[in-house]
Amino acid sequence: MAVATDPIAFRIDRVDAAGCRLLATLHAACFSPGWDHQAFDRLLVMPGAISLLASQMASAGAPMGLILGRVAAAECEIITLAVLPDRRGQGVGRALLDEITALATADGAREMLLEVACDNGPAMALYRGAGFAQVGRRANYYRGAGKPPVDALIMRRPLAGSDPGNA
Numbered sequence: 001m002a003v004a005t006d007p008i009a010f011r012i013d014r015v016d017a018a019g020c021r022l023l024a025t026l027h028a029a030c031f032s033p034g035w036d037h038q039a040f041d042r043l044l045v046m047p048g049a050i051s052l053l054a055s056q057m058a059s060a061g062a063p064m065g066l067i068l069g070r071v072a073a074a075e076c077e078i079i080t081l082a083v084l085p086d087r088r089g090q091g092v093g094r095a096l097l098d099e100i101t102a103l104a105t106a107d108g109a110r111e112m113l114l115e116v117a118c119d120n121g122p123a124m125a126l127y128r129g130a131g132f133a134q135v136g137r138r139a140n141y142y143r144g145a146g147k148p149p150v151d152a153l154i155m156r157r158p159l160a161g162s163d164p165g166n167a
């Protein structure tokens with residue numbers, strides 16, 4: 001999928017295990033600690049894994065962001081989503097979420113689930129705007145060295161074709 005934005009145009013492509021080092025580099029630039037390439041190697045070969053990379057059309061396809069999810073039966077779990085700090089606020093995160101939604105729906109998913117830190121305002125705004133609602137909370141789920149633990153919110157969104165009674 002190609003997306004034209006002002007001022008940056010980007011494209012979104014599927015990545016397979018050959019891209020795990022690139023995904024790890026991107027992840028490390030967005031999270032501390034990031035996941036290493038062996039972790040991505042394992043994740044990308046899981047049955048139902050969908051991994052997408054957003055890259056700039058100009059600048060020789062410089063990577064901008066990634067999303068990784070997994071479809072199992074009628075459920076798609078978003079495992080990670082990140083956009084490089086200097087590429088945020090330009091629609092890349094939303095476009096990655098939209099694209100994985102389309103692919104997961106085509107693969108039979110009828111709902112999407114994810115976990116997000118309760119203090120992550122930008123991510124929660126993105127998810128709420130995309131139709132996710134909180135369905136649970138895990139206390140003290142995220143623990144970083146030298147930082148107080150942070151709760152995880154579990155968010156869910158029905159996908160096209162799901163029973164409205166379950167929405």
Ligand SMILES: CC(C)(COP(=O)(O)OP(=O)(O)OC[C@H]1O[C@@H](n2cnc3c(N)ncnc32)[C@H](O)[C@@H]1OP(=O)(O)O)[C@@H](O)C(=O)NCCC(=O)NCCS
Pocket residue numbers: 030081082083084087088089090091092093094095115116117120121122123125126127129
């Ligand atoms: C969350 C993240 C992926 C959003 O990516 P992005 O490319 O900046 O998001 P977009 O530009 O597509 O914005 C989509 C929506 O997200 C929300 N959003 C994005 N940045 C925001 C900010 N700084 N403050 C509040 N809301 C914000 C808005 O609702 C926005 O919609 P709008 O433009 O109509 O207002 C990005 O901030 C990121 O990588 N953060 C660090 C990693 C992370 O927290 N990942 C999620 C883990 S669950």
